[in-house]
Amino acid sequence: MELLKAIAENLTSVKEKSPLIHHITNYVTVNDCANMVLALGGSPVMADDIEEVQQMVSFAGALVINIGTLNQRTIESMIAAGKKANELGIPVILDPVGVGATDLRTKTADRLLKEVKMSVIRGNMSEIKILSGLNVEIKGVDSAADDTDGREIAVGLSKRLNCAVAITGAVDIIAEGDKVCLISNGDKILSKVTGTGCMSTSLIGTYAGASKDYFTAAVAGVMTMGLAGELAFKSLESEDGIGTFKVRLFDEIYKMNEEKLISGGKLLF
Amino acid sequence: MELLKAIAENLTSVKEKSPLIHHITNYVTVNDCANMVLALGGSPVMADDIEEVQQMVSFAGALVINIGTLNQRTIESMIAAGKKANELGIPVILDPVGVGATDLRTKTADRLLKEVKMSVIRGNMSEIKILSGLNVEIKGVDSAADDTDGREIAVGLSKRLNCAVAITGAVDIIAEGDKVCLISNGDKILSKVTGTGCMSTSLIGTYAGASKDYFTAAVAGVMTMGLAGELAFKSLESEDGIGTFKVRLFDEIYKMNEEKLISGGKLLF
Amino acid sequence: MELLKAIAENLTSVKEKSPLIHHITNYVTVNDCANMVLALGGSPVMADDIEEVQQMVSFAGALVINIGTLNQRTIESMIAAGKKANELGIPVILDPVGVGATDLRTKTADRLLKEVKMSVIRGNMSEIKILSGLNVEIKGVDSAADDTDGREIAVGLSKRLNCAVAITGAVDIIAEGDKVCLISNGDKILSKVTGTGCMSTSLIGTYAGASKDYFTAAVAGVMTMGLAGELAFKSLESEDGIGTFKVRLFDEIYKMNEEKLISGGKLLF
Numbered sequence: 001m002e003l004l005k006a007i008a009e010n011l012t013s014v015k016e017k018s019p020l021i022h023h024i025t026n027y028v029t030v031n032d033c034a035n036m037v038l039a040l041g042g043s044p045v046m047a048d049d050i051e052e053v054q055q056m057v058s059f060a061g062a063l064v065i066n067i068g069t070l071n072q073r074t075i076e077s078m079i080a081a082g083k084k085a086n087e088l089g090i091p092v093i094l095d096p097v098g099v100g101a102t103d104l105r106t107k108t109a110d111r112l113l114k115e116v117k118m119s120v121i122r123g124n125m126s127e128i129k130i131l132s133g134l135n136v137e138i139k140g141v142d143s144a145a146d147d148t149d150g151r152e153i154a155v156g157l158s159k160r161l162n163c164a165v166a167i168t169g170a171v172d173i174i175a176e177g178d179k180v181c182l183i184s185n186g187d188k189i190l191s192k193v194t195g196t197g198c199m200s201t202s203l204i205g206t207y208a209g210a211s212k213d214y215f216t217a218a219v220a221g222v223m224t225m226g227l228a229g230e231l232a233f234k235s236l237e238s239e240d241g242i243g244t245f246k247v248r249l250f251d252e253i254y255k256m257n258e259e260k261l262i263s264g265g266k267l268l269f
Numbered sequence: 270m271e272l273l274k275a276i277a278e279n280l281t282s283v284k285e286k287s288p289l290i291h292h293i294t295n296y297v298t299v300n301d302c303a304n305m306v307l308a309l310g311g312s313p314v315m316a317d318d319i320e321e322v323q324q325m326v327s328f329a330g331a332l333v334i335n336i337g338t339l340n341q342r343t344i345e346s347m348i349a350a351g352k353k354a355n356e357l358g359i360p361v362i363l364d365p366v367g368v369g370a371t372d373l374r375t376k377t378a379d380r381l382l383k384e385v386k387m388s389v390i391r392g393n394m395s396e397i398k399i400l401s402g403l404n405v406e407i408k409g410v411d412s413a414a415d416d417t418d419g420r421e422i423a424v425g426l427s428k429r430l431n432c433a434v435a436i437t438g439a440v441d442i443i444a445e446g447d448k449v450c451l452i453s454n455g456d457k458i459l460s461k462v463t464g465t466g467c468m469s470t471s472l473i474g475t476y477a478g479a480s481k482d483y484f485t486a487a488v489a490g491v492m493t494m495g496l497a498g499e500l501a502f503k504s505l506e507s508e509d510g511i512g513t514f515k516v517r518l519f520d521e522i523y524k525m526n527e528e529k530l531i532s533g534g535k536l537l538f
Numbered sequence: 539m540e541l542l543k544a545i546a547e548n549l550t551s552v553k554e555k556s557p558l559i560h561h562i563t564n565y566v567t568v569n570d571c572a573n574m575v576l577a578l579g580g581s582p583v584m585a586d587d588i589e590e591v592q593q594m595v596s597f598a599g600a601l602v603i604n605i606g607t608l609n610q611r612t613i614e615s616m617i618a619a620g621k622k623a624n625e626l627g628i629p630v631i632l633d634p635v636g637v638g639a640t641d642l643r644t645k646t647a648d649r650l651l652k653e654v655k656m657s658v659i660r661g662n663m664s665e666i667k668i669l670s671g672l673n674v675e676i677k678g679v680d681s682a683a684d685d686t687d688g689r690e691i692a693v694g695l696s697k698r699l700n701c702a703v704a705i706t707g708a709v710d711i712i713a714e715g716d717k718v719c720l721i722s723n724g725d726k727i728l729s730k731v732t733g734t735g736c737m738s739t740s741l742i743g744t745y746a747g748a749s750k751d752y753f754t755a756a757v758a759g760v761m762t763m764g765l766a767g768e769l770a771f772k773s774l775e776s777e778d779g780i781g782t783f784k785v786r787l788f789d790e791i792y793k794m795n796e797e798k799l800i801s802g803g804k805l806l807f
Contacts, residue, residue, distance in 0.1 A: 027296040027565040028572055028584050034297055034463035039511050044463060045367070046297050049340040052371035059370065071587040071611070073340070098583065101597070102590035192792070194572035194582060235508070239773070242577050243788030250512030254461070296565040303566055303732035308780050313732060314636065315566050318609040321640035328639065342609070504777070519781030523730070 003181065004265050007220040008258035010211045015041035019061025019209025021202065024048045024078050026068025026097065029195025033064075033202040039253040040224070042206035048074050053081035060090055061209025065116075066198055067108055068097035075108050082116030091119035091208040091217075095201035099123070100130035113161060119214040121157070122166040122201045122222070125150060132157045151180055164218040168200060171268075172222045176215035182268040183219065185226030187233040193246050200225040203253075219267075227264045228252035272450065273534050276489040277527035279480045284310035288330025288478030290471065293317045293347050295337025295366065298464025302333075302471040308522040309493070311475035317343050322350035329359055330478025334385075335467055336377055337366035344377050351385030360388035360477040360486075364470035368392070369399035382430060388483040390426070391435040391470045391491070394419060401426045420449055433487040437469060440537075441491045445484040451537040452488065454495030456502040462515050469494040472522075488536075496533045497521035541719065542803050545758040546796035548749045553579035557599025557747030559740065562586045562616050564606025564635065567733025571602075571740040577791040578762070580744035586612050591619035598628055599747025603654075604736055605646055606635035613646050620654030629657035629746045629755075633739035637661070638668035651699060657752040659695070660704040660739045660760070663688060670695045689718055702756040706738060709806075710760045714753035720806040721757065723764030725771040731784050738763040741791075757805075765802045766790035 021037050023030070023046045030046060037044035047056040050073070057063050063085040065078045085092045094116075099109040109131060112118075121131065129136040132153050150167050154175035158165040164176040172183040190196045204221030208214050232248035290306050292299070292315045299315060306313035316325040319342070326332050332354040334347045354361045363385075368378040378400060381387075390400065398405040401422050419436050423444035427434040433445040441452040459465045473490030477483050501517035559575050561568070561584045568584060575582035585594040588611070595601050601623040603616045623630045632654075637647045647669060650656075659669065667674040670691055688705050692713035696703040702714040710721040728734045742759030746752050770786035 026584070028568050030297050031300060031463065031569060035511070035515075038461050038463055045370075046295070046338055047367070047371070048338060049373060051341065052373035055371040055373075069584055069586060072589065098585070101583075102585070102593040104587060104590035104593075192576050194569065194576055239789070241789030241792035242573070243785035243792070246573075246788070247512035247516055247785055250515070251508070251510030254510035254512070255508075299566050300569060300732065304780070304784075307730050307732055314639075315564070315607055316636070316640070317607060318642060320610065321642035324640040324642075516781035516785055519784070520777070520779030523779035523781070524777075 003216065003219060003267060004262050006213065006216045007223060007265065008261045010207050010216055010220045011256065011258060011261060013210040014206055017210045018043050019206065020045055020059055021062050021064060021205045021209050022047065022057045022060035023064045023066065023202065024053065024074060024081055025064060025066035025198065028068055029198040032195050033198055035250060036199045036202050036253060037206050039250055040203055040206050042209060048077045050077045050080055053077045054084040057081045057085050057090060058088060062091045062093060062205040064093045064202055064205040065112065066095040066097055066201060067105060068198060070105065070108055078112060079115055082112065086117050091214055092116055093201055093205040093208060094118045094121045095198055096121065096123050096127050096131060097198065099127045100136060106130065118161060118163045119208060120164040120166065120204050120218045122168060122204055122218065124197065125167055125169055128153060128157060128165060128167045155180060164215045166204065166218045166222050168197060168222055172226065174215065174219045174222060179215060181219055183223050183226055184266040184268060185223055185230055187229045189233050189245055190229040192242050193249070196225060223261065223265050224253065224256055227260065228256060272485065272488060272536060273531050275482065275485045276492060276534065277530045279476050279485055279489045280525065280527060280530060282479040283475055286479045287312050288475065289314055289328055290331050290333060290474045290478050291316065291326045291329035292333045292335065292471065293322065293343060293350055294333060294335035294467065297337055298467040301464050302467055304519060305468045305471050305522060306475050308519055309472055309475050311478060317346045319346045319349055322346045323353040326350045326354050326359060327357060331360045331362060331474040333362045333471055333474040334381065335364040335366055335470060336374060337467060339374065339377055347381060348384055351381065355386050360483055361385055362470055362474040362477060363387045363390045364467055365390065365392050365396050365400060366467070368396045369405060375399060387430060387432045388477060389433040389435060389473050389487045391437060391473055391487065393466065394436055394438055397422060397426060397434060397436045424449060433484045435473065435487045435491050437466060437491055441495065443484065443488045443491060448484060450488055452492050452495055453535040453537060454492055454499055456498045458502050458514055459498040461511050462518070465494060492530065492534050493522065493525055496529065497525060541754065541757060541805060542800050544751065544754045545761060545803065546799045548745050548754055548758045549794065549796060549799060551748040552744055555748045556581050557744065558583055558597055559600050559602060559743045559747050560585065560595045560598035561602045561604065561740065562591065562612060562619055563602060563604035563736065566606055567736040570733050571736055573788060574737045574740050574791060575744050577788055578741055578744050580747060586615045588615045588618055591615045592622040595619045595623050595628060596626060600743040601628055601630045602633070602740055602743040603630060603650065604633040604635060604739060605643060606736060608643065608646055616650060617653055620650065624655050629752055630654055631658045631660070631739055631743040631746060632656045633736055634659065634661050634665050634669060635736070637665045638674060644668065656699060656701045657746060658702040658704065658742050658756045660706060660742055660756065662735065663705055663707055666691060666695060666703065666705045693718060702753045704742065704756045704760050706735060706760055710764065712753065712757045712760060717753060719757055721761050721764055722804040722806060723761055723768055725767045727771050727783055728767040730780050734763060761799065761803050762791065762794055765798065766794060
């Protein structure tokens, strides 16, 4: 209940402060990520040229780095922006999309983790395992893994990197050091819309831009997406499909409020 | 009434001619901009490689340059396409997204204004002030300014650059030389969808591609977005949110017609 | 009826295998393409850096190459990924967006066809004529041509390149060698949403990722889009427009099943 209350307060804080969330992200889901930030109450900005990212991030409440369509030009921008954010005490949120699928993604994630201190990392089980140095069979950018030792993995990575770690899946796991919570909100239809993972990361970034408690921000971002997904799914009628679901998902994020989070949030410890 | 009639005729002309609107634009809102052009009756094309932009723009009714996610590669393409458009007498519409937020954006906008003759510039108050050489505090790409001397600023910039200038906000201001009009259409929910500014610019480009009167095109583009926003907002029910609003916004642009513009357009002089 | 049955079985196979569809595509319609692949039952991945495309494609069921916003960096990635796919026997689907509009597009398409063996090419009549070495007046990336000799053109290109060729338009033509079929599904409103061509190509890629019969995959992809467009259009009410239509289009792809394809597919030979 303490945590649910903190999450609710974090939402109010987002709406009051409207933090600027600088993204260096992929071109597949970027529009949805921007609209998610706005729907929650933040202000998105996307900028990826090496000549401007350090200056842009200096105005930001948080920096979201998403490697979904990384390239050699933008990798350097991610590093430069991340370092600048570290210098200024601005939280950096990493979405290691598809890490493990290619050497470029794995090397880039490793380099990012070496050169930039992250505040939160959010990925699916496969991605978090790869970052943890575990073996996992990867196919593209979607998770193949389904594990019971996720709690241990999240705690381990969190301790090693000294940041919050969120593993999203049927049950989400968020850890920061020995602090762990599980979230059972969500609906499997969320996996049928591209970028709900990216969007969760952007929500975490938005929450982190309005609070210094990044564990709460991580839980809040993941729970908000899961709860909105549930509510959106419930609102569907039999003739509706994934197009309508996606529209309603944005409706529900936009209408999210303290009461809904407190009454609908499903936390397990 | 003269102006409203000219706007309505410009719309009919768009639907008859279906002008090709070449965009060099950002990857955040590009899909929405393309769909806006189509919904109004134009034909969008996006192409940004330096090897093809001059050839592509030569078929176009108008060129839209939007610096929302500029990079060093695309900046050169913007310049090259803009110069070619000037040579051929094709109108160029500039959206100086986030100018003032970073030196790269400010330098790029300055360079564009030096090397390319614009027909219309559309920005928020902060952006237009920066282009006017005025001081303004910038945070990211959304407007922080709220001014009463907007009319003077728009006229000043218009005279200096010899082009139409549109400042969009709660009340929109469009100037071309000493000709000024204000538009009070719109709803504040428009600011909760990413890219409604970019989309307005694309609508201006589409109108400009079907008429040689760029002042009317600027007023028409801004008014069409504002009026569609109003109508879309009115159609919402209590359980709807920003996702449904965005869908309806496209519906309303698609259904826009002469009658709606004439009866719904709110012009002030 | 044989073909309709094969199409229906191909859909079931997509849903069972959920093939990974690697795209190197444009930034205008990429999100819609990813969501189309997911809606049909596949798994999309977008990756375009030269350092990773060969590795990424090696996990894929099919590779979709779409030149809609090609640039000099991504052209090399298209070639490299295409060659690797050929080596591994993975089908490559080409969408030659806007070929003929600029020399860069024409040269790139020529190079792709020389260096990469395609399994399916999908374009509008203008684009397929250009690839066939015929003269055609091009304006941007949308088709200007409307022909009666499409059947002959499709067969000719198919034989020359030894691949399936799909020409989409009011009536769609699909050929592989002397095998030809026409599809009369679809509604003209589809041309009012940007990227329905790109999305058809992504659907073809998804079908091809789950079957070795690429002619059937090409027919299936085109028919699925046409039929979904018809059903989506029928579901509209008088106040709906293009925004609602697009949402329903995704709904209908998501709800597509064997029965609908068999009862609704309109094949002509």
